[in-house]
Amino acid sequence: xxxxxxxxxxxxxxxxxxxxxxxxxxxxxxxxxxxxxxxxxxxxxxxxxxxxxxxxxxxxxxxxxxxxxxxxxxxxxxxxxxxxxxxxxxxxxxxxxxxxxxxxxxxxxxxxxxxxxxxxxxxxxxxxxxxxxxxxxxxxxxxxxxxxxxxxxxxxxxxxxxxxxxxxxxxxxxxxxxxxxxxxxxxxxxxxxxxxxxxxxxxxxxxxxxxxxxxxxxxxxxxxxx
Amino acid sequence: xxxxxxxxxxxxxxxxxxxxxxxxxxxxxxxxxxxxxxxxxxxxxxxxxxxxxxxxxxxxxxxxxxxxxxxxxxxxxxxxxxxxxxxxxxxxxxxxxxxxxxxxxxxxxxxxxxxxxxxxxxxxxxxxxxxxxxxxxxxxxxxxxxxxxxxxxxxxxxxxxxxxxxxxxxxxxxxxxxxxxxxxxxxxxxxxxxxxxxxxxxxxxxxxxxxxxxxxxxxxxxxxxxxxxxxxxxxxxxxxxxxxxxxxxxxxxxxxxxxxxxxxxxxxxxxxxxxxxxxxxxxxxxxxxxxxxxxxxxxxxxxxxxxxxxxxxxxxxxxxxxxxxxxxxxxxxxxxxxxxxxxxxxxxxxxxxxxxxxxxxxxxxxxxxxxxxxxxxxxxxxxxxxxxxxxxxxxxxxxxxxxxxxxxxxxxxxxxxxxxxxxxxxxxxxxxxxxxxxxxxxxxxxxxxxxxxxxxxxxxxxxxxxxxxxxxxxxxx
Numbered sequence: 001x002x003x004x005x006x007x008x009x010x011x012x013x014x015x016x017x018x019x020x021x022x023x024x025x026x027x028x029x030x031x032x033x034x035x036x037x038x039x040x041x042x043x044x045x046x047x048x049x050x051x052x053x054x055x056x057x058x059x060x061x062x063x064x065x066x067x068x069x070x071x072x073x074x075x076x077x078x079x080x081x082x083x084x085x086x087x088x089x090x091x092x093x094x095x096x097x098x099x100x101x102x103x104x105x106x107x108x109x110x111x112x113x114x115x116x117x118x119x120x121x122x123x124x125x126x127x128x129x130x131x132x133x134x135x136x137x138x139x140x141x142x143x144x145x146x147x148x149x150x151x152x153x154x155x156x157x158x159x160x161x162x163x164x165x166x167x168x169x170x171x172x173x174x175x176x177x178x179x180x181x182x183x184x185x186x187x188x189x190x191x192x193x194x195x196x197x198x199x200x201x202x203x204x205x206x207x208x209x210x211x212x213x214x215x216x217x218x219x220x221x222x223x224x225x226x
Numbered sequence: 227x228x229x230x231x232x233x234x235x236x237x238x239x240x241x242x243x244x245x246x247x248x249x250x251x252x253x254x255x256x257x258x259x260x261x262x263x264x265x266x267x268x269x270x271x272x273x274x275x276x277x278x279x280x281x282x283x284x285x286x287x288x289x290x291x292x293x294x295x296x297x298x299x300x301x302x303x304x305x306x307x308x309x310x311x312x313x314x315x316x317x318x319x320x321x322x323x324x325x326x327x328x329x330x331x332x333x334x335x336x337x338x339x340x341x342x343x344x345x346x347x348x349x350x351x352x353x354x355x356x357x358x359x360x361x362x363x364x365x366x367x368x369x370x371x372x373x374x375x376x377x378x379x380x381x382x383x384x385x386x387x388x389x390x391x392x393x394x395x396x397x398x399x400x401x402x403x404x405x406x407x408x409x410x411x412x413x414x415x416x417x418x419x420x421x422x423x424x425x426x427x428x429x430x431x432x433x434x435x436x437x438x439x440x441x442x443x444x445x446x447x448x449x450x451x452x453x454x455x456x457x458x459x460x461x462x463x464x465x466x467x468x469x470x471x472x473x474x475x476x477x478x479x480x481x482x483x484x485x486x487x488x489x490x491x492x493x494x495x496x497x498x499x500x501x502x503x504x505x506x507x508x509x510x511x512x513x514x515x516x517x518x519x520x521x522x523x524x525x526x527x528x529x530x531x532x533x534x535x536x537x538x539x540x541x542x543x544x545x546x547x548x549x550x551x552x553x554x555x556x557x558x559x560x561x562x563x564x565x566x567x568x569x570x571x572x573x574x575x576x577x578x579x580x581x582x583x584x585x586x587x588x589x590x591x592x593x594x595x596x597x598x599x600x601x602x603x604x605x606x607x608x609x610x611x612x613x614x615x616x617x618x619x620x621x622x623x624x625x626x627x628x629x630x631x632x633x634x635x636x637x638x639x640x641x642x643x644x645x646x647x648x649x650x651x652x653x654x655x656x657x658x659x660x661x662x663x664x665x666x667x668x669x670x671x672x673x674x675x676x677x678x679x680x681x682x683x684x685x686x687x688x689x690x691x692x693x694x695x696x697x698x699x700x701x702x703x
Contacts, residue, residue, distance in 0.1 A: 106488045
């Protein structure tokens, strides 16, 4: 079955052009013009990747993102008008995995989608059981437990946690994490890492404001410890 | 009114201070002079009246002892009471009998003697042998011609008056100084709202558009604060409107560009199915859509500077790594890099994306107008890092070195510009704006090796060694 992509965009011409470009990549594209339409479409049939324009009439992109996040860990790409506004951080905090700035090149979009799909499907088999204090990570099952309680992570959060867990105590720079988790390398936006670390902390830390596991090393990056 | 050239123009505060000082001086001088004059008059009169009274009484006593033939007239004089320090002289039958021989007829002013001789009592203040005296003369009411004189020294009184004069002058001076001080203080009080307005205006000019002057309860000052604040809000509204306009333009232009760029990708995917002429047209479109996109990016970035809404996304960035990465994705990835190895762990606080644009723009600029960059250098200079991009083009003439960072100005002539084709001349002005926002400097100079070509130098502050410390739990690394 072809990979299904749901694009939410109120501008008909952009929607059509993006659909044409994505279909050229061999993906099935479903369109939605408004936030409500998108949520209906997603409830009807979940997509593999969702592409959401933040500026939507009515229910805006952030709300669509949050609503989808309540029930699904599907990879979400936000489309913003500008990279230096709060939109980016707000979108990531609403649950988006990645973002693009208009006008984006469709090749960039397909690259991002491919990276997200890889992340969604990758699970390193035969990875050992990892334990950090009250935190338990079972990579091949995609399960994380805190104090025995299973906690729900998105694919990106899970991948981020597993990367950090691959070398406990080692400091990962944002650039390294951008490359390993998002496939960006040096040119990615460090805010992706920062916001995802923040979101991860709200789930794995007892006190997210005073993290014990996912620790910031100033000037260098992040590390995971027991 | 014309002001003499050699006088510096005085400020309002200085003028108010001077006016207060001059006013205080005149007032205190008048008061001092009045006080002195009145006291002097008063004292002299008292003194004169006392002396006159005593003299008249003494004269009456002497007159009783006078007969037509007094054997020793001097004894008459010695018999009357006299104040200490007073000299007495008796005139008897054409002869002068001073009690103190050294203080005889000569010690009396002629005018006084004349008046007394005519039969009137008289008194006179005069100066004799460098001292001030008061002489009182009384014609004795006797059958023989006789007169009695008493001379008292006024030195003590003069001295008292002198002391008084000095202390009055001193207090006038002190009053003048106090007046000047009061003037200075009052001027400061009066001008304080102005200095508030001026610092608020400066903050506004620096881009803090929400700056307002504190509303004043003083009815004289309230209109100033009100009108300043009205000006500031209308300025702020205007700038916000411009910023909104820029952002609206941004959105309006981005949407069609997104469509264009997606459609062109679809066309490119099917390039092989097209006739050759259509392919040539497609290639032109692809190139110009990219150029258009870059132009709009640059214009919007510039308009963000103008609206003062630019926010740097500051992080600790390893400068050496950033320069290497920036060059590797620039239009000319093979430029020789000359990086000081001491800078390996050094980080600067910077917006990574924008700093990379700065370096990429300088490399692009060298490629377009300088025949390609020949060297990119990274050095530490004191507490700063210096990035330099050199080319072997014609160089930039001295007079153009500032202008070249202006918008839409290019280092080349119009003819060259036509052939150069690409770019709209925003690259270098963006470089300057970005570097300024990072608190740094950028300039262009000659190549230090003496070869022909330009050297663009970016100086960035706030170098700190990479913090190897562990365990701080900030929000971002």
